[in-house]
Amino acid sequence: MPVNAANALGKRRSLLHETRCQNCSLSSLCLPLALELEDMEQFDAIIRRRSPLKKGESLFRQGSAFNSVFAVRSGSLKQITTEGSGEDQVTNFYLPSELVGLDGIDEQIYPGSVIALETTTVCEIPFDRLDSLSEQLPELRGQLYRSMSKELRDDRKMMRLLSRKTADQRLASFFSSLSDRFRRRGYSPYSFRLSMSRADIGNYLGLAVETVSRILGRFQQQGLVEVSGREVNILHLEALVAQAQDDH
Amino acid sequence: MPVNAANALGKRRSLLHETRCQNCSLSSLCLPLALELEDMEQFDAIIRRRSPLKKGESLFRQGSAFNSVFAVRSGSLKQITTEGSGEDQVTNFYLPSELVGLDGIDEQIYPGSVIALETTTVCEIPFDRLDSLSEQLPELRGQLYRSMSKELRDDRKMMRLLSRKTADQRLASFFSSLSDRFRRRGYSPYSFRLSMSRADIGNYLGLAVETVSRILGRFQQQGLVEVSGREVNILHLEALVAQAQDDH
DNA sequence: ATGCCTCCATGACGATGATCAAGGAGGTGG
DNA sequence: CCACCTCCTTGATCATCGTCATGGAGGCAT
Numbered sequence: 001m002p003v004n005a006a007n008a009l010g011k012r013r014s015l016l017h018e019t020r021c022q023n024c025s026l027s028s029l030c031l032p033l034a035l036e037l038e039d040m041e042q043f044d045a046i047i048r049r050r051s052p053l054k055k056g057e058s059l060f061r062q063g064s065a066f067n068s069v070f071a072v073r074s075g076s077l078k079q080i081t082t083e084g085s086g087e088d089q090v091t092n093f094y095l096p097s098e099l100v101g102l103d104g105i106d107e108q109i110y111p112g113s114v115i116a117l118e119t120t121t122v123c124e125i126p127f128d129r130l131d132s133l134s135e136q137l138p139e140l141r142g143q144l145y146r147s148m149s150k151e152l153r154d155d156r157k158m159m160r161l162l163s164r165k166t167a168d169q170r171l172a173s174f175f176s177s178l179s180d181r182f183r184r185r186g187y188s189p190y191s192f193r194l195s196m197s198r199a200d201i202g203n204y205l206g207l208a209v210e211t212v213s214r215i216l217g218r219f220q221q222q223g224l225v226e227v228s229g230r231e232v233n234i235l236h237l238e239a240l241v242a243q244a245q246d247d248h
Numbered sequence: 249m250p251v252n253a254a255n256a257l258g259k260r261r262s263l264l265h266e267t268r269c270q271n272c273s274l275s276s277l278c279l280p281l282a283l284e285l286e287d288m289e290q291f292d293a294i295i296r297r298r299s300p301l302k303k304g305e306s307l308f309r310q311g312s313a314f315n316s317v318f319a320v321r322s323g324s325l326k327q328i329t330t331e332g333s334g335e336d337q338v339t340n341f342y343l344p345s346e347l348v349g350l351d352g353i354d355e356q357i358y359p360g361s362v363i364a365l366e367t368t369t370v371c372e373i374p375f376d377r378l379d380s381l382s383e384q385l386p387e388l389r390g391q392l393y394r395s396m397s398k399e400l401r402d403d404r405k406m407m408r409l410l411s412r413k414t415a416d417q418r419l420a421s422f423f424s425s426l427s428d429r430f431r432r433r434g435y436s437p438y439s440f441r442l443s444m445s446r447a448d449i450g451n452y453l454g455l456a457v458e459t460v461s462r463i464l465g466r467f468q469q470q471g472l473v474e475v476s477g478r479e480v481n482i483l484h485l486e487a488l489v490a491q492a493q494d495d496h
Numbered sequence: 497a498t499g500c501c502t503c504c505a506t507g508a509c510g511a512t513g514a515t516c517a518a519g520g521a522g523g524t525g526g
Numbered sequence: 527c528c529a530c531c532t533c534c535t536t537g538a539t540c541a542t543c544g545t546c547a548t549g550g551a552g553g554c555a556t
Contacts, residue, residue, distance in 0.1 A: 084493045089408045105397035148396040149353035155403035156339045162410035163454030206411025213505050245332045
């Protein structure tokens, strides 16, 4: 088969199979999850495909104009906000199917930069189109409300973590939460690769890098996990979840 | 005038002047802020009035079924979440015009209890009616999206506060934020009464009560504020705001 | 390979804020 | 008016975790 024929086929395949919500393996987790096939096509029509982001590239920058929300298709990202002359703060990590940018609706400006932690593809959803479509599709509207509501709940959990949990509990929470998110996406909840650095983790959890390192070492000694660089093997998930609770 | 006539008049007055959005002094801050008069009447029609909550009474309990969101009309409330056998965590304070309960949409359950800090009146907005009305009124829908988005942004700020700021900065942030919220509501930004206890403040900010006391004392010595019990007098708002930034 | 990054681990020290303890103030109900 | 309770303050001590410092490991370009 000539090379360009293969390319054309590849292009066609991706158009047919990869870039449409119906064929997306994430459709049961993503925004259109509640839609009928017919409605999904309408939704699909407003999506803009994006070329993949490379590690370190930003989806958008803090302060730039809000136009779209984004659904992560593959890879992962971090959100960072810079305030005054203070240093950055990692406020979120995003995994496939999660919605990025919802906190920009209010002021029509993105309140933080979002940066790819690895090669990452996203679906861009122009918000004005999404809003009008949500007028016609109650299911879509409901799902959008639910997504935002869930993010609010998750934030409250994070606030609890930051204000009441010890460093060990924070790390344990972080790993069990990651494990759970991988599980929901069909990956192994026991064995995965961290796409973020220790510094990112520490910043997110309100801990110094050194503390993260030390505690990971301790977890390893206790036989809870096996960590080698960014490869993680959870040996004793139960115990980790128990550690994560703050009811010592 | 006979007593029951006075009562009837009182009832009528409140119906005409106090219980309708058009006449509410908060309408420029509250959910229907973007609505035309005509649309506001529609919105008004789905509101359920509630008899005032007394101090300590709960609007709803953690875990109870989600049916409505609430707009605070007067007074103030705190949201507290209890996790496992751990102690309570104060996750929010609500002032007039703010929306309570948005984080319950997702799981159709309120994720925390909401308790009046003083005599408090709220407007109940059944969510299913709000949702259908938001189909017909794009302005209302937009405002709802914006409210949730704003809450997300505020949460991110709180996360930053909890993970990066010192105890002094937290208190300074808390007071300047309160000051600002009072100002927006037409009250003095310099002189107000705290409706929450030191314990609530500490819990909310991730600090021990003792620390809150000590730092308030220090602020007072520095001439930043005057505090007597729950009465607060801000003497040097600029300095307080400066303290609040974490760019020492 | 070699050098130069960034990232990660580990040790020593110190500061910030939690905990423990005790007492005062103010409000409420008898 | 007194007793009691909750709320608040202040002091002393201690632990957790941040900071500083150093060295190793791995990736990437030359």
